[in-house]
Amino acid sequence: MRWIFFVAIYLFFNIYAYQALRTITKSNWITVGYILLSLGILGYFLYQWTQPNPQGGFNGGRGYSLGFVLAFMAANLITAIFMLGEDVVRLIFAAYEKLTAPSTSFSLPSRRTFLSQIALGIAAIPFASLLYGMYQGKYNYKVLKYTLFFEDLPSSFDGYRITQISDIHSGSFDNQKKIEYAINLINEQESDSVLFTGDLVNNLATEMDPWTSTFSKIKSKDGVYSILGNHDYGDYVAWENDKAKHANLEDLKNIHSKMGWDLLLNEHRFIEKNGERIAFVGVENWGSGGFKKKGDLNKAGNGLKPEDFKVLLSHDPSYWQEKIKNDPNNYQLTLSGHTHGMQFGIEIPGWFKWSPVQYRYENWAGIYEEFGRYINVNRGFGYLAYPGRVGIWPEISVIELKRGSRPS
Structure with missing residues (x-):
């Protein structure tokens, strides 16, 4: 159950954070690259942590798999926070429009490109820092x-x-x-x-x-x-x-x-x-x-x-x-x-x-x-x-x- 819970949380933040990337570009190549990166990091982590580990602890590949997950999750978490904040605002605006004009259909405003750019820019800081910390x-x-x-x-x-x-x-x-x-x-x-x-x-x-x-x-x-x-x-x-x-x-x-x-x-x-x-x-x-x-x-x-x-x-x-x-x-x-x-x-x-x-x-x-x-x-x-x-x-x-x- 703990593995199912972890994978569910990991995928949720990845999918939610992906909305920022999708707002900036519609390129299918970027979409495919993001999916492969996300699943690759998850697969490497699951592989390392389901192998026998007689020494215990975080030696070798286990440590690096944890580092990659932490870096990717940190970036996606920050991006998701921005996306969540924007979604709350979008929901409030849509509800207000519906209340003031009942005859109109309920629809959320489009995501703003500049906010997604800011989110991804800030998320890149912990991502790059954690990778730097691993190698330097x-x-x-x-x-x-x-x-x-x-x-x-x-x-x-x-x-x-x-x-x-x-x-x-x-x-x-x-x-x-x-x-x-x-x-x-x-x-x-x-x-x-x-x-x-x-x-x-x-x-x-x-x-x-x-x-x-x-x-x-x-x-x-x-x-x-x-x-x-x-x-x-x-x-x-x-x-x-x-x-x-x-x-x-x-x-x-x-x-x-x-x-x-x-x-x-x-x-x-x-x-x-x-x-x-x-x-x-x-x-x-x-x-x-x-x-x-x-x-x-x-x-x-x-x-x-x-x-x-x-x-x-x-x-x-x-x-x-x-x-x-x-x-x-x-x-x-x-x-x-x-x-x-x-x-x-x-x-x-x-x-x-x-x-x-x-x-x-x-x-x-x-x-x-x-x-x-x-x-x-x-x-x-x-x-x-x-x-x-x-x-x-x-x-x-x-x-x-x-x-x-x-x-x-």
Whole structure:
């Protein structure tokens, strides 16, 4: 029934939006082309989503079929809204004519060509944007740099630089050269440490087989530290048994080790300089709603004192709102990811930032501060489901820690 419902909705918007095209031109060739395009996109989507999918998720053709449907549906939805508005006006005019001249036959006024042109012109924007996001936007890496000030930062760490990446989702990648470019971009920052905040894969540890050697190239003076995200536990794919699921997770943990990454599982590590130190604290995934809750802040911070300077890795930013920002152990800086900025939105740096994901997460992209404590929500390195990004580009965060008060 759900497939029948989806096809019915898809065809309804396609047929209704087609009225705008038909108003502009009567060409049979354009009609045939539109029908073939519409049915081709629908057929490709249905084919991909009715095939066996042992890996689960939106890998390969599934993702692209979803992207094409989203682009086409977005364009048709916008066009249909214009057509619906015009039809309401046409109906009102026809009813008025009938009331004022009862002897006349009831007939709707003709559609206006200029309104159909406007509708199609506006609809072309999301259509082109979503296609651009699939082929260019998803690898449009941005290095975003922040400087944060802390009164209690040890003086030896004044100017300490951290590069943060998050949400790699390696099972979605399809361009080796673009990923190698991004790895080089990470290393070019020459940060003191690199911190990865979860979701190495979509579902399976084997997704990293083509990429382990590539990500092993990430280097920094004080090493690479990592945590698990909700997708790393294999919860979104059907397993033969619990043993297979557990083995997948163990394999994924071993991959972190093979790459030279220090995986923090509700634990912490110290970085020492000149007799002073800061702590990198890593919690397992904890997310509000139905997401896995394995994060244990108390366990991860066991033995730390409130006066110790701490950088906390927590995949889901909802944990910061729920517990971290108010925790008496004083976590000065938290690094998160998870939201991807929904891979869609509008950002004008320093002026405007919007994405639909903000209605789900209070902290969804960039730096936030409460009670003198900070969180950076990285927009993500990779992509999931829709195989692209529009307006919310893949991010490499570089955070410089400075001792002292923030300049006014």
